[in-house]
Amino acid sequence: MKARRIFHIAALVAMLLLLWQTLYLLFGQRVLTPPWTTFVNAWTVLKSLEYWPDIAESMRAFSIALLIACGLGMMGGLLIGSWRASTEVLEPLLVNINTVPKVALYPIVLLIFGLGIWAKVVFGVLHGIVPVMISSIGAVRSVNPIFVRCARTMHLTRSQMLSRIWVPACIPEIFSGLRLGFSLTLLGTIFGEFFASQKGIGFLLMNAIDLRNVPMIMSLILILIVFALLANSVLLAVDRRLHRQNQVHG
Amino acid sequence: MTRYGWARLVIVVAAALALEILCRANVIHRLILIPPSEMLASAWQILVSGEMKADLYFSLVNIAFAIVLSVAGGFLTGLAIYSVPLLRDSVEPFLATYSAVPPIVFYPMLIVIFGLNRVPQIIIAVMFGLVPMAMNTINGLRRIRPVFLKVGRTHRISVFHSVFRIQLPAAAPYLFVGVTLAVSYSVIGVISTEFILSASGVGHQISFAYDNFDNRTMYGLVVLLLGIATLLNATLRYYSQRMLQRWAR
Numbered sequence: 001m002k003a004r005r006i007f008h009i010a011a012l013v014a015m016l017l018l019l020w021q022t023l024y025l026l027f028g029q030r031v032l033t034p035p036w037t038t039f040v041n042a043w044t045v046l047k048s049l050e051y052w053p054d055i056a057e058s059m060r061a062f063s064i065a066l067l068i069a070c071g072l073g074m075m076g077g078l079l080i081g082s083w084r085a086s087t088e089v090l091e092p093l094l095v096n097i098n099t100v101p102k103v104a105l106y107p108i109v110l111l112i113f114g115l116g117i118w119a120k121v122v123f124g125v126l127h128g129i130v131p132v133m134i135s136s137i138g139a140v141r142s143v144n145p146i147f148v149r150c151a152r153t154m155h156l157t158r159s160q161m162l163s164r165i166w167v168p169a170c171i172p173e174i175f176s177g178l179r180l181g182f183s184l185t186l187l188g189t190i191f192g193e194f195f196a197s198q199k200g201i202g203f204l205l206m207n208a209i210d211l212r213n214v215p216m217i218m219s220l221i222l223i224l225i226v227f228a229l230l231a232n233s234v235l236l237a238v239d240r241r242l243h244r245q246n247q248v249h250g
Numbered sequence: 251m252t253r254y255g256w257a258r259l260v261i262v263v264a265a266a267l268a269l270e271i272l273c274r275a276n277v278i279h280r281l282i283l284i285p286p287s288e289m290l291a292s293a294w295q296i297l298v299s300g301e302m303k304a305d306l307y308f309s310l311v312n313i314a315f316a317i318v319l320s321v322a323g324g325f326l327t328g329l330a331i332y333s334v335p336l337l338r339d340s341v342e343p344f345l346a347t348y349s350a351v352p353p354i355v356f357y358p359m360l361i362v363i364f365g366l367n368r369v370p371q372i373i374i375a376v377m378f379g380l381v382p383m384a385m386n387t388i389n390g391l392r393r394i395r396p397v398f399l400k401v402g403r404t405h406r407i408s409v410f411h412s413v414f415r416i417q418l419p420a421a422a423p424y425l426f427v428g429v430t431l432a433v434s435y436s437v438i439g440v441i442s443t444e445f446i447l448s449a450s451g452v453g454h455q456i457s458f459a460y461d462n463f464d465n466r467t468m469y470g471l472v473v474l475l476l477g478i479a480t481l482l483n484a485t486l487r488y489y490s491q492r493m494l495q496r497w498a499r
Contacts, residue, residue: 004339005339009344011340012340031359085254089261099437099483101438103441104445107460108472110460112283191352224355
């Protein structure tokens with residue numbers, strides 16, 4: 001079973017690479033570079049010290065944004081979700097905010113925070129925080145009511161309820177939300193670097209676009225995709241594990 | 251409107267009022283934020299004067315294309331993945347990781363292939379919107395209770411009826427979630443690409459106004475955009491709830 005799954009995945013990757021090569025043969029050097037060359041280019045970019053400051057800057061902005069988005073989003077979600085009225089009032093509002101194109105708010109962020117790392121961080125947070133909050137609310141609302149009743153019988157205080165009942169019972173669902181938050185925060189941070197910044201992977205990408213530097217564009221895209229896929233697979237594995245554990249105990 | 255609905259309205263109005271007071275009292279500088287009343291006035295002016303009619307029309311047409319393509323494409327993709335075991339085993343694990351890659355990184359490549367027009371923008375929007383629709387379609391189809399299908403078979407209903415009377419209504423809650431996501435991602439995809447690089451469209455006008463320190467126009471357009479997104483959302487929610495209620499009977 002395991003071998004079969006690996007075979008399927010390998011087959012899909014091979015097909016994607018084949019598609020990529022075909023696209024290259026169709027459109028030529030002007031539009032994209034073939035897979036192997038791109039891998040080599042990406043490796044050269046990573047190996048040369050020239051771009052590390054940008055990568056480090058992006059990573060720093062991204063980790064700060066991720067911490068804020070997940071921390072605040074989780075706390076907000078838990079607080080809102082633990083009270084029925086606030087859920088009923090605020091959840092539709094949050095869902096609506098979520099559908100608003102956040103790029104439209106970018107100028108505002110830039111005017112308030114100026115050029116530099118904080119505009120990117122805030123932009124990343126803006127993309128990530130609402131989905132995390134919505135899934136945290138959903139997690140709290142779907143906790144088995146028996147747990148809560150049991151805790152009430154035992155006269156737990158509100159803070160004890162939070163740390164002993166809500167958080168442990170919600171963690172699998174919340175983690176799924178964090179996974180979504182991870183990818184959206186990454187999107188937001190890179191997006192933020194696109195427009196007005198002097199450093200970072202998004203900035204390099206925009207620069208390469210302006211210069212029509214196709215090999216550079218392709219290698220940066222590849223680096224981003226490989227990073228996102230690797231991080232996401234790790235998170236997905238943890239996610240599945242948490243859900244399984246909860247099924248056993250709950 | 252329900253009690254909760256009123257509370258929601260009060261919160262929004264209170265937030266707008268607070269912002270208005272802060273702006274009028276010069277706590278927030280005009281260069282950063284203009285009072286909400288002025289934003290609304292500007293949005294109204296843009297709408298009435300028709301000076302941005304072409305851009306609005308351009309964006310709305312692109313959004314409509316993107317919505318239709320991502321909903322139809324996502325539904326068909328989901329259907330294919332659900333019904334072909336080979337696809338289900340190989341493609342489905344990838345769908346969960348797909349959302350990790352921001353499709354916007356492909357925009358520059360698409361511009362080189364198709365030129366600076368609406369095609370790359372629609373493609374990016376569809377890349378955003380198609381996968382959530384497909385995932386929700388799979389989810390919905392998977393959760394059809396087998397009993398429903400068995401009852402259908404005992405009554406010897408045709409395939410056509412089985413699809414339209416049993417399968418689609420049973421999967422509907424998930425399909426609607428997918429449609430909602432596809433719609434909002436289509437809007438996001440179109441506006442974002444216009445913002446990055448485009449010759450027309452609302453997103454382009456916002457970035458143009460921003461570059462020219464034309465805060466009044468910029469905030470007017472932002473408010474207009476928020477209004478369009480909210481309207482789309484509310485309409486969708488209203489109709490999906492009505493349809494679900496009708497099917498539930």
